[in-house]
Amino acid sequence: xxxxxxxxxxxxxxxxxxxxxxxxxxxxxxxxxxxxxxxxxxxxxxxxxxxxxxxxxxxxxxxxxxxxxxxxxxxxxxxxxxxxxxxxxxxxxxxxxxxxxxxxxxxxxxxxxxxxxxxxxxxxxxxxxxxxxxxxxxxxxxxxxxxxxxxxxxxxxxxxxxxxxxxxxxxxxxxxxxxxxxxxxxxxxxxxxxxxxxxxxxxxxxxxxxxxxxxxxxxxxxxxxxxxxxxx
Numbered sequence: 001x002x003x004x005x006x007x008x009x010x011x012x013x014x015x016x017x018x019x020x021x022x023x024x025x026x027x028x029x030x031x032x033x034x035x036x037x038x039x040x041x042x043x044x045x046x047x048x049x050x051x052x053x054x055x056x057x058x059x060x061x062x063x064x065x066x067x068x069x070x071x072x073x074x075x076x077x078x079x080x081x082x083x084x085x086x087x088x089x090x091x092x093x094x095x096x097x098x099x100x101x102x103x104x105x106x107x108x109x110x111x112x113x114x115x116x117x118x119x120x121x122x123x124x125x126x127x128x129x130x131x132x133x134x135x136x137x138x139x140x141x142x143x144x145x146x147x148x149x150x151x152x153x154x155x156x157x158x159x160x161x162x163x164x165x166x167x168x169x170x171x172x173x174x175x176x177x178x179x180x181x182x183x184x185x186x187x188x189x190x191x192x193x194x195x196x197x198x199x200x201x202x203x204x205x206x207x208x209x210x211x212x213x214x215x216x217x218x219x220x221x222x223x224x225x226x227x228x229x230x231x232x
Contacts, residue, residue, distance in 0.1 A: 041066050047140055057133055060107065067092065069137055071100045072126065075110055076134030080123035109133065 049061050074086045083097045101124055104110045109130040113123050126134055152160065 044140055044144075047143065048136055051139065052136055054129075054132060056129060057136070060109065060129075060133070067096060068100050068104065069133075071097060071104065072109060072130055072133055073137050075124045076126050076131065076138075079125040080113060082121055082123055086124075104130070 044066075045061060045064075049058055052058055052061070070090060070092065071086065074090045074092070075081055078085060078089070083094060083101060086092060086097050087094045101110065105112060108127055110124050111127050113125060115121055115123070152163075155163065
């Protein structure tokens with residue numbers, strides 16, 4: 001089912017799919033998206049291998065993980081850099097950074113050095129082999145950016161703005177705790193105010209319905225003078 005196509009050709013609101021059906025469809029697509037992103041990792045590694053002529057790097061890539069490539073990428077961008085900075089700027093757990101950097105040092109992909117006045121702080125840099133992997137990985141990012149750009153060109157400006165808003169909301173949302181206590185209180189308060197407003201409006205309309213034409217004009221004049229006339 002092509003939801004975008006179905007919605008585009010719809011000519012009346014009566015024909016729009018039920019909101020609950022659309023939400024159910026989106027929820028069903030989440031596992032499919034997860035599998036798609038996992039397969040994307042395999043495609044990325046395949047691209048790296050196909051576009052590399054260095055047998056040492058090809059051997060490394062065949063046994064490497066996506067996280068290892070992310071750490072190499074982080075070091076290549078920031079070197080010399082310590083593990084704490086890698087963890088903070090790239091959102092990689094400190095434990096993972098420590099484990100991966102130890103392995104990369106053993107494989108001579110990266111090397112370490114220390115500050116002259118601080119022998120406890122370890123800084124990481126790429127070796128010539130690591131630099132070659134970093135450059136290859138950057139080429140992959142460039143290739144992916146071109147593909148993403150081509151993909152997004154199919155959407156118009158309004159659709160792109162919606163996607164940006166949806167992605168932004170998704171980053172801040174929790175699927176487990178969908179609404180915080182504050183959000184629920186705000187929602188309940190808004191519903192209470194709306195109900196009170198509707199009740200007050202109903203009472204006012206009932207009173208106005210009891211007036212004849214002459215008194216309606218008087219009521220209008222009073223309301224205009226008291227609530228809708230600006231005063232300097």
